[in-house]
Amino acid sequence: MTLPDPHEGPGATAGRQHDAAGRPSAFPHLVDVSLPPHVRRTTLASGLRIVTESMPDVRSASLGVWVGVGSRDESPALHGCSHFLEHVLFKGTSTRSAMDLSVALDEVGGEVNAFTDREHTCFHARVLDTDLPLAVDVLGDMVTDSLITAADVDAEREVILDEIAMHADDPDDVVAEAFAERAWAGHPLGQSVAGTAESIAALSRDDVADFHARHYRPSSIVVSAAGRLDHDDVVEQVQRAFGRRGFLDVAEEPRAPRRRERPLALEPGTVRLTRPFEQVSVLLGHAGLQRGDPRRFALGVLTTALGGGTSSRLFQEVRERRGLAYSVYAYSSAHREAGVLAVGASCLPERVDALVDVVRAELAAAARDGLEAVEVRRGQGQLRGATVLGLEDPGSRMYRLGRAELSGEPILGVDEVLAAIAAVTPEQVAELAAEVLTGPEVLALVGP
Missing domain, CATH: 3.30.830.10 (Metalloenzyme, LuxS/M16 peptidase-like)
Structure with missing residues (x-):
């Protein structure tokens, strides 16, 4: 299938630019001669960024959808919401059930997972190089069109409470959380990523859905991929997968990175x-x-x-x-x-x-x-x-x-x-x- 010219559709940056070697690029991107060999970057008008590295000697590709939100961005009332949302996005979209999401990459031998930490959330997949378009489509669907139903939130709440209990049985996890809570006492960096049993029990469906709407914006998202791939093809796949339902329609600048501030004093x-x-x-x-x-x-x-x-x-x-x-x-x-x-x-x-x-x-x-x-x-x-x-x-x-x-x-x-x-x-x-x-x-x- 041939897509319309991306320069004329939503999510595209107006105007055709050239790459570092002077060649006209098939897709708009920020020209950055400081990038290492085989690495290319594209920034869409919506603020979503795509960075790839070509590894022509392998037969696989890895994909990550990075969202600039983590546990440090949560208020006390929303403690654990980033991690909760990460779980819920696997529960289904308007076109794929939770089982559909699981089967899509399983049946081609791929792997899909996600993690949340203090400063970001990442959804990632590893597939054969020929199945990279499928991985982009699945992750794009999850991130932009999750249903986040009350039933799914309640079901996943029990899973997360079980995960919190599992971490409480792991000495390495317990000592790491105790260390962080002491070192960064009173600062969001000191709070656990998963939340507490009390904070997770108190989160509602609306809390999770509002958190998604507020933080999962194109300007806060980076799509990175490495392996046997073509950068322009990946940009096309991302525009198609993320552009459904108008997700890329609003023009924004990429969200500025977290600025370096005065050092936070460690609490001895x-x-x-x-x-x-x-x-x-x-x-x-x-x-x-x-x-x-x-x-x-x-x-x-x-x-x-x-x-x-x-x-x-x-x-x-x-x-x-x-x-x-x-x-x-x-x-x-x-x-x-x-x-x-x-x-x-x-x-x-x-x-x-x-x-x-x-x-x-x-x-x-x-x-x-x-x-x-x-x-x-x-x-x-x-x-x-x-x-x-x-x-x-x-x-x-x-x-x-x-x-x-x-x-x-x-x-x-x-x-x-x-x-x-x-x-x-x-x-x-x-x-x-x-x-x-x-x-x-x-x-x-x-x-x-």
Whole structure:
């Protein structure tokens, strides 16, 4: 089927532009010569953005529909609504039942799922390259035409309450939520993504439907895709799938990314939760870097060297030398006004004090003396390898494109990322360790 000229229909940007090589583009897009090879971007007049990366040597494609709303955007009365809505959108549209949505990709061997976090919601699918148009059609239908009936809301409420109970049985989930609630006390970043049993029970059908109408607008949506694909074909598919029922008719600018604000102060303290687990789960951390901080590559090297593998400082000291825990790890995360560098481990109750003392001592030593040059090189090597290996499949590239575009961060090529990691010096790592690891501390303990 041949579609009408998209320049004349709703959702198209007036005027034909050219790509970075000077060729006339079949579809309108923002020309951005800074994009990595094989990456292209289109912004429709409605504000919806489409970013793709061509991987001609694979036979699959991954698709993500990213919506710029998450748990941090919820009022106390709507706590958990983003996650609730994510569930309900799988319940059926005016043309597909819940079973139809499930069967559509199952019968071609595809996969479809979704997740909600603090700053965005993502619906994603992975299919054979020839089935990408079907995946675009299914996800577009779900996002723009969900019925959100009272019966579906009530049925899914029970599922979400069961999911909340399931997370309460997972030590890693419980300690992570306790840590966030303590670290960002009084701020939306500190509230759980799924909500509470009380907040979910109180949400009505109108609450969920109004939340959808307010936040699921084209200007807040990014469609990212990676794999064996043609960018212009994907734009055509998105315009058709999302353009039904006038969803793309209103002209808007893309929603501005969340602006970087004054750093949010981490609230220090210790939280202990008694749970009938066999081990005590420990999470100890300090304030890290805000999203987009140019020192993030140095932070990645520092985090990896501290707890990124079996040769890391913490693994060697905690497990290999002292046998205090089976595993220990470090990670960093970033939001627009806050970040964290944290260390996690689980151990038997009688070893908790010793474990915490050792972790504190190792972090204090890194803050005082920095890392040895060999540790920095090892951290760089691990980070570079993880970067390349992590981007070998279309799914990881789709995630990278969607997150970067939605947050307003530059989309860097793999070689640019590797060069930035290689440029990190021991002096930069030492300076950052002295700043990050001497700040206020949050300690969360969950167990018997």
